Amino acid sequence: MNLNCHEARPLLDSYLTNELQVETLHAVNQHLTGCAACRTALASRERTRAAVNSTVRGFVPDEAFTLQIRDAVRAEAATRGHLPWRWAIAALAASLLLLFGWRQWRLDTAQILARLALGKGDHILCARGGFFPDTPPTPAQMREQVGAAYVPLVQAVLDRSPGYVVREGHLCHWQDREFVHFILERQNRLVSVMLTRKHSPEEVFPRHALLSAMRAGGHAVYTTADNGMAIAGLDTGSHLAFVVSERGPAEGTALLAALAPSLALLAPQP
Ligand SMILES: [Zn+2]
Ligand SMILES: [Zn+2]
Structure with missing residues (x-):
């Protein structure tokens, strides 16, 4: 099935909410790979969704x-x-x-979910969009792709994700941000590990918010779930780090916790 823009656009909302049949999903992925205009349309829908609709739905005070x-x-x-x-x-x-x-x-809840939506958006656009090669890159290739500042992270991800195939390690862009992005796979399900530099020191998870599920390496970990994706995030000081897991929340937070010390070691850069 080959889609043109006219056919692909109405499918983007269902694409974002994970509701497409496999064959249609594949066709949309294929179209997105070759069409910058539809990728932009997708990013804009995702932005709107993140800002408006996915925020405070379904939460009650604990x-x-x-x-x-x-x-x-x-x-x-x-x-x-x-x-x-x-x-x-x-x-x-x-x-x-x-x-x-x-x-x-x-307000805190909305802010946390908006922050977590950054990781979710990059995962949807990049990992679910299939923007990674069929053959996993070598560690050396990944070190090259993520750039000098993030070289130590490649080994950390390889060491601390037993049972996963690390399908990709690269830099990618979503909205106005650059992400260091590792795509992991286990039994045909994807997990993204992402890191993005904070735009300002104020870009934090609200301190006294009650969604914080656990602590990892001294950092509070914030979690939510959305359409089969469990999203966990933490603030390293210089970066926001995320794990988006299509293998459930337990694996996602365990992976983020295992990586937290390595993430925190990354030196803040100007
Ligand atoms: Zn198109
Ligand atoms: Zn990516």
């Missing part, structure tokens, strides 16, 4: 958050004494805190 609010309200009430007007103030403060806490939590 128990820790609820307890945090309750304790804060109690502490507030305890310092207010027992006069009725003070209780009124306490109640007002409590509702403001609740409102602020909830809004802040929503």
